[in-house]
Amino acid sequence: MKVIALEAHDVRFPTSAALDGSDAMNPDPDYSAAYVVLHTEAGDGHGFCFTIGRGNEVCVAAIRAYEPLVTGRDLDLDDLGGFAKGLLHDSQLRWLGPEKGAVHMAAAAIVNAAFDLAAKVAGKPLWRFLADLAPEQIVDLADWRYLTDALTPADAVGLLADARPGRAEREARLVERGYPAYTTTPGWLGYTDDKLARLAREAVAEGFTQIKLKVGADLDEDVRRMGLAREVVGPGIRIAVDANQRWDVGQAIEWMRALAPFDPYWIEEPTSPDDVLGHAAIRRAVAPVKVATGEHVANRVMFKQLLQAGAIDVLQLDACRVGVTENVAILLLAARFGVPVCPHAGGVGLCEVVQHLSMFDYVAVSGSTQDRVLEYVDHLHEHFTDPVRIVRGHYAAPAEPGMSAEMKPESLADHAYPGGSVWRDLP
Amino acid sequence: MKVIALEAHDVRFPTSAALDGSDAMNPDPDYSAAYVVLHTEAGDGHGFCFTIGRGNEVCVAAIRAYEPLVTGRDLDLDDLGGFAKGLLHDSQLRWLGPEKGAVHMAAAAIVNAAFDLAAKVAGKPLWRFLADLAPEQIVDLADWRYLTDALTPADAVGLLADARPGRAEREARLVERGYPAYTTTPGWLGYTDDKLARLAREAVAEGFTQIKLKVGADLDEDVRRMGLAREVVGPGIRIAVDANQRWDVGQAIEWMRALAPFDPYWIEEPTSPDDVLGHAAIRRAVAPVKVATGEHVANRVMFKQLLQAGAIDVLQLDACRVGVTENVAILLLAARFGVPVCPHAGGVGLCEVVQHLSMFDYVAVSGSTQDRVLEYVDHLHEHFTDPVRIVRGHYAAPAEPGMSAEMKPESLADHAYPGGSVWRDLP
Numbered sequence: 001m002k003v004i005a006l007e008a009h010d011v012r013f014p015t016s017a018a019l020d021g022s023d024a025m026n027p028d029p030d031y032s033a034a035y036v037v038l039h040t041e042a043g044d045g046h047g048f049c050f051t052i053g054r055g056n057e058v059c060v061a062a063i064r065a066y067e068p069l070v071t072g073r074d075l076d077l078d079d080l081g082g083f084a085k086g087l088l089h090d091s092q093l094r095w096l097g098p099e100k101g102a103v104h105m106a107a108a109a110i111v112n113a114a115f116d117l118a119a120k121v122a123g124k125p126l127w128r129f130l131a132d133l134a135p136e137q138i139v140d141l142a143d144w145r146y147l148t149d150a151l152t153p154a155d156a157v158g159l160l161a162d163a164r165p166g167r168a169e170r171e172a173r174l175v176e177r178g179y180p181a182y183t184t185t186p187g188w189l190g191y192t193d194d195k196l197a198r199l200a201r202e203a204v205a206e207g208f209t210q211i212k213l214k215v216g217a218d219l220d221e222d223v224r225r226m227g228l229a230r231e232v233v234g235p236g237i238r239i240a241v242d243a244n245q246r247w248d249v250g251q252a253i254e255w256m257r258a259l260a261p262f263d264p265y266w267i268e269e270p271t272s273p274d275d276v277l278g279h280a281a282i283r284r285a286v287a288p289v290k291v292a293t294g295e296h297v298a299n300r301v302m303f304k305q306l307l308q309a310g311a312i313d314v315l316q317l318d319a320c321r322v323g324v325t326e327n328v329a330i331l332l333l334a335a336r337f338g339v340p341v342c343p344h345a346g347g348v349g350l351c352e353v354v355q356h357l358s359m360f361d362y363v364a365v366s367g368s369t370q371d372r373v374l375e376y377v378d379h380l381h382e383h384f385t386d387p388v389r390i391v392r393g394h395y396a397a398p399a400e401p402g403m404s405a406e407m408k409p410e411s412l413a414d415h416a417y418p419g420g421s422v423w424r425d426l427p
Numbered sequence: 428m429k430v431i432a433l434e435a436h437d438v439r440f441p442t443s444a445a446l447d448g449s450d451a452m453n454p455d456p457d458y459s460a461a462y463v464v465l466h467t468e469a470g471d472g473h474g475f476c477f478t479i480g481r482g483n484e485v486c487v488a489a490i491r492a493y494e495p496l497v498t499g500r501d502l503d504l505d506d507l508g509g510f511a512k513g514l515l516h517d518s519q520l521r522w523l524g525p526e527k528g529a530v531h532m533a534a535a536a537i538v539n540a541a542f543d544l545a546a547k548v549a550g551k552p553l554w555r556f557l558a559d560l561a562p563e564q565i566v567d568l569a570d571w572r573y574l575t576d577a578l579t580p581a582d583a584v585g586l587l588a589d590a591r592p593g594r595a596e597r598e599a600r601l602v603e604r605g606y607p608a609y610t611t612t613p614g615w616l617g618y619t620d621d622k623l624a625r626l627a628r629e630a631v632a633e634g635f636t637q638i639k640l641k642v643g644a645d646l647d648e649d650v651r652r653m654g655l656a657r658e659v660v661g662p663g664i665r666i667a668v669d670a671n672q673r674w675d676v677g678q679a680i681e682w683m684r685a686l687a688p689f690d691p692y693w694i695e696e697p698t699s700p701d702d703v704l705g706h707a708a709i710r711r712a713v714a715p716v717k718v719a720t721g722e723h724v725a726n727r728v729m730f731k732q733l734l735q736a737g738a739i740d741v742l743q744l745d746a747c748r749v750g751v752t753e754n755v756a757i758l759l760l761a762a763r764f765g766v767p768v769c770p771h772a773g774g775v776g777l778c779e780v781v782q783h784l785s786m787f788d789y790v791a792v793s794g795s796t797q798d799r800v801l802e803y804v805d806h807l808h809e810h811f812t813d814p815v816r817i818v819r820g821h822y823a824a825p826a827e828p829g830m831s832a833e834m835k836p837e838s839l840a841d842h843a844y845p846g847g848s849v850w851r852d853l854p
Contacts, residue, residue, distance in 0.1 A: 028518070055523045271573060272525070277703070305702065
């Protein structure tokens with residue numbers, strides 16, 4: 001099956017106008033996608049890099065840099081691990097990472113588009129497409145380079161085989177109840193107290209058992225907002241806090257001591273996502289508050305160390321910063337170390353694509369939803385052909401074939417940057 | 428002083444034809460530069476990202492993404508730390524890293540161009556421009572975010588103050604003798620045995636006391652080549668080996684056991700540059716062979732951990748993967764932990780720019796050349812207006828103002844990709 005063309009679109013949403021998505025490090029994001037359409041003889045696959053505005057064109061350039069490796073070549077849907085390695089091991093493009101930054105994100109978008117296509121060809125939503133593979137097939141998707149000191153392919157096969165009993169029951173339960181979610185909608189830093197209180201109250205009424213607040217810009221403000229949120233939701237609802245990498249190690253520890261009276265459930269991104277040892281030090285100091293990170297963790301090697309060092313309680317993979325094949329490796333590592341995966345989502349389209357990974361994890365890898373929640377943000381879902389559905393605080397399991405990554409043609413056209421109507425009409 | 432324009436050039440050299448630069452991970456590099464010219468009212472500054480071919484255009488796109496933050500703004504040559512932070516803290520562009528990959532390399536190229544200009548305006552080579560700053564001024568260049576658990580700005584000032592005695596003598600010695608170099612010229616993987624033996628013999632005759640061999644593709648071959656090299660140079664010359672990230676942790680340990688009889692001095696890039704804990708495990712296992720890495724280490728946070736974890740004996744910063752301000756922080760961290768810095772060089776222009784950092788380190792930071800050597804590769808120097816000069820195995824201290832980053836206009840024109848004459852005329 002031949003790849004006919006690789007299209008890349010620069011698509012941006014002017015979200016900074018409403019301070020949706022504002023946090024201590026990212027005051028004015030314009031949620032954006034470097035959007036891929038992989039045209040093949042068997043149909044189209046869709047994927048994207050998620051960015052927050054400026055620089056989206058760099059991801060578009062990076063996607064185009066892979067074109068000579070993709071267009072015109074045979075795509076074997078039974079060897080998507082090999083396809084991904086062909087992109088990720090290209091020595092010249094790898095030099096720009098290695099395995100991080102714009103080229104790694106671009107490769108992930110293309111790999112995800114190939115999985116979207118493969119699931120569509122199989123007539124299954126991606127979560128079921130992955131869960132239906134044999135353990136050996138799942139293990140073959142991953143790139144095991146740099147991982148074998150923590151987990152070997154043979155051990156991973158064993159781990160997946162151990163998870164097979166109960167699969168049918170879990171799948172039925174997932175289809176019936178969905179996958180547990182938490183919501184970040186109330187907690188953006190730019191929101192007023194009234195808006196925070198109203199959205200927090202609504203979240204509880206809608207069935208969510210966890211919300212998340214952005215923190216890290218001003219300690220007194222954070223203490224006040226956290227107190228307000230705790231008062232509104234009561235003691236039975238988990239409140240996670242998220243500093244978006246704002247602090248040094250010592251600062252993180254001090255700040256969390258001040259927030260401790262309000263019983264934060266986890267502190268997310270307390271410091272640089274590169275700082276494995278820093279997260280380990282913070283975790284030791286702020287327990288029983290949990291430490292979470294992952295949305296900016298560059299690759300499986302970094303996650304391996306976060307797990308080896310005992311640096312995190314919660315692993316927050318992102319469905320677009322690395323592709324499906326690498327996320328399969330990350331899910332296997334998390335299972336090996338017994339750390340729950342609570343993925344990052346939000347932005348544009350991240351909820352749509354990442355739900356498939358959590359559901360695959362539940363059915364075929366960890367086999368559990370214990371202490372696992374999937375982030376939900378109520379933004380921009382209307383631009384997708386198969387948007388997420390939240391029912392009583394749970395993600396409903398998608399039934400349509402594919403990875404739910406496809407944007408509506410009119411959304412692509414209107415939000416094309418800089419020529420689309422939305423950008424031309426901005427005041 | 429206003430920035431008038433930010434130019435970005437895609438410049439490539441067809442080095443893959445001769446297998447110059449071939450190693451176990453990079454079989455066919457075409458050394459390339461995403462080259463920056465910073466035009467200001469006070470003159471021009473030059474800098475570049477180094478890449479190995481495909482993807483150079485992604486760095487060009489990333490440089491252009493910074494244009495709105497640079498062109499038309501005032502550049503205060505007395506606050507280059509602030510200028511660098513203005514680029515590196517841009518939240519939207521930072522999202523593509525953070526602080527890694529194409530955008531981080533692009534910011535580094537622009538920051539380096541600003542330092543090239545500042546040194547030219549001061550009428551000094553960069554090494555002397557930096558060494559003549561007061562300790563507080565040097566410390567103000569660095570971005571201390573994420574570093575304070577290992578080194579505070581106040582401690583860094585103290586460290587620099589402690590290094591002040593003997594400066595004049597060191598500077599005089601440097602100008603007289605130069606800075607010790609080692610050569611990678613003999614060791615590329617694609618070279619024949621005859622070429623390896625001839626170049627190794629020549630290196631010793633020219634006064635080098637250390638050479639480096641690429642390894643990692645085939646163990647039997649490596650044992651044979653290492654034996655040949657040791658036979659040619661004798662026991663008194665250090666032979667470093669470089670695996671260019673080819674191995675997993677266990678593999679690295681086994682491979683180095685097989686090479687141990689030939690007394691390798693250091694093993695460079697045994698595994699992923701992201702694997703701090705992996706390097707620490709390898710170091711424990713292969714001692715007394717030293718462990719070195721750095722050319723692909725993304726930023727100061729990763730170096731901080733390599734030092735905190737006792738993972739490296741030799742720190743190999745690269746002058747282009749991060750900019751001068753970040754390399755100042757890295758030199759300070761290395762001094763704090765007592766680890767010698769032996770920078771990565773080679774490629775195109777890396778020798779020219781990095782020599783300034785080693786010489787600054789010697790005069791003003793570590794104050795020592797003990798166990799410090801600067802990589803030298805005899806490639807492509809003829810394209811620079813102020814090329815490095817090697818005298819009896821030492822880099823001669825540059826005397827011309829600036830960072831030695833400027834390419835000749837005819838080299839830029841001939842190697843412009845894809846339109847330059849060198850590329851048009853390729854068979």
